[in-house]
Amino acid sequence: MPTVAENPTTFLAKSLASERIHSGYVISGLGDAPRTAALDFARGIVCGGPTQGPRPCGACDSCRRSATGAQPIALDGREKNKAPAYRHVCDHSNLFWVELGSTGTRVTVWQIRALQKALRRPSPTSGHRVAVIADADWLNEYAQNALLRLIEEPPPATSFILAVNAISSLLPTLRSRCIRVPLPAPPHRNFRGPDEPDSVRSIVARLDGIQALGMPELLVWAEEYRGKRDVTVGQVNELLTVSCEWLRERILHAVGQGHSSVQDELDAYRTVLRCRRELIRRNTNCQMTAERGLFAIRSAVHS
Numbered sequence: 642m643p644t645v646a647e648n649p650t651t652f653l654a655k656s657l658a659s660e661r662i663h664s665g666y667v668i669s670g671l672g673d674a675p676r677t678a679a680l681d682f683a684r685g686i687v688c689g690g691p692t693q694g695p696r697p698c699g700a701c702d703s704c705r706r707s708a709t710g711a712q713p714i715a716l717d718g719r720e721k722n723k724a725p726a727y728r729h730v731c732d733h734s735n736l737f738w739v740e741l742g743s744t745g746t747r748v749t750v751w752q753i754r755a756l757q758k759a760l761r762r763p764s765p766t767s768g769h770r771v772a773v774i775a776d777a778d779w780l781n782e783y784a785q786n787a788l789l790r791l792i793e794e795p796p797p798a799t800s801f802i803l804a805v806n807a808i809s810s811l812l813p814t815l816r817s818r819c820i821r822v823p824l825p826a827p828p829h830r831n832f833r834g835p836d837e838p839d840s841v842r843s844i845v846a847r848l849d850g851i852q853a854l855g856m857p858e859l860l861v862w863a864e865e866y867r868g869k870r871d872v873t874v875g876q877v878n879e880l881l882t883v884s885c886e887w888l889r890e891r892i893l894h895a896v897g898q899g900h901s902s903v904q905d906e907l908d909a910y911r912t913v914l915r916c917r918r919e920l921i922r923r924n925t926n927c928q929m930t931a932e933r934g935l936f937a938i939r940s941a942v943h944s
């Protein structure tokens with residue numbers, strides 16, 4: 642399946658107007674933009690308004706039923722808790738929504754199987770059905786493979802929209818089955834800005850001084866991420882995300898100054914990205930992942 646070359650908004654609008662809807666889409670981009678675009682596209686697919694007008698039209702019965710507003714129910718990725726594995730978008734029976742459970746660290750295969758079971762049941766109403774996987778970055782490999790099989794052989798008139806921050810989080814086999822819609826990057830986020838939370842600014846300040854740190858200090862730093870994974874996974878994810886931006890800034894600055902050798906920083910950048918992906922996809926140990934990331938950065942900035 643191709644990556645869309647034209648403007649993503651135009652592409653999605655044209656797909657809705659032509660009613661040629663594929664079984665799988667991956668919408669990628671930063672922050673909440675892919676989730677918002679996926680929800681909009683899903684509502685557009687089930688919209689009953691005129692084909693030529695904008696979709697979702699906002700006025701038809703389907704749009705009214707899928708208009709978000711109330712606090713959605715929390716999901717859970719753990720079967721034993723008997724919490725919902727997926728939910729509907731508002732009370733729209735043809736719109737399904739899967740996301741990270743409220744206390745979970747991944748979107749689980751149990752959630753995908755529960756979705757599959759629901760989609761195998763006949764719809765109480767006619768029309769297209771759409772399932773949004775809102776935190777597709779957080780699908781583990783089992784869940785990705787289950788989803789792949791579902792997209793390969795979808796129930797009739799059913800589409801899947803995956804919203805991701807980094808398309809590289811997805812297995813190549815899953816990516817290749819979907820139409821890829823990359824959203825344009827928003828203006829560069831300034832991690833040194835006054836609006837950033839204290840936690841982010843503190844990471845930036847510590848990275849600025851990483852050159853002076855030896856291995857014992859780095860180990861102590863990583864040790865801060867020891868403890869309950871539910872709590873630390875978000876913190877390590879933040880550390881690695883800020884580190885990527887910090888390295889990016891450094892690389893761009895070096896290139897701007899005419900330095901040609903940024904290989905060490907590039908290697909560190911890739912290592913940190915990989916750490917982040919494995920933290921999410923493979924459930925790696927938080928403290929050890931932080932350690933790996935910090936060591937990679939420290940060794941890149943030795944000179």
Ligand SMILES: [Zn+2]
Pocket residue numbers: 688689690697698699700701702703704705
């Ligand atoms: Zn509508």
